[in-house]
Amino acid sequence: MPKSQVRKKKVYTPPTDIRPAATAASKKPSPVWLPITAVALIVVGIAWLVVYYLSSQEYPVAAWQYWNLAVGFGCMVASLAILSRWR
Template identity: 95%
Template sequence: MPKSQVRKKKVYTPPTDIRPAATAASKKPSPMWLPITAVALIVIGIAWLVVYYLSSQQYPVEAWRYWNLAVGFGCMVASLGILSRWR
């Protein structure tokens, strides 16, 4: 049986008037404070939760009760938001 011919597709290149141009501003590296702040927020959030559980819900702030969980997880979610800006 004869082998069928393989078709090769052309590589698509968009027209130059549609293609987005990379600007110099988008290639700037992130400031040094960004990863430091994100890691600090992660550590603070984990430490807050560990202290909350190990102290039988008395510390860091006893009056907040279960809102202490929101503070700990909120710090970690905020760090994810900051890390999404990291280049």
């Protein structure tokens, strides 16, 4: 019985007008201060909340009352925003 011919697949090359312009080699790496700042903000946010709860809501700033929670969580959310820029 004769053997059937093997078809060769064509190599796909995307059109040049659709190809993405930025390649992985052209992207700049993140600056060194970025992860350091993000980790520092996380630590400050957690420390702020821990001090607030352990001091029976008297410290860090007693006049702010529950806004101390916003400061602590705000620091942690700001660190997430900074980390979204990390490459």
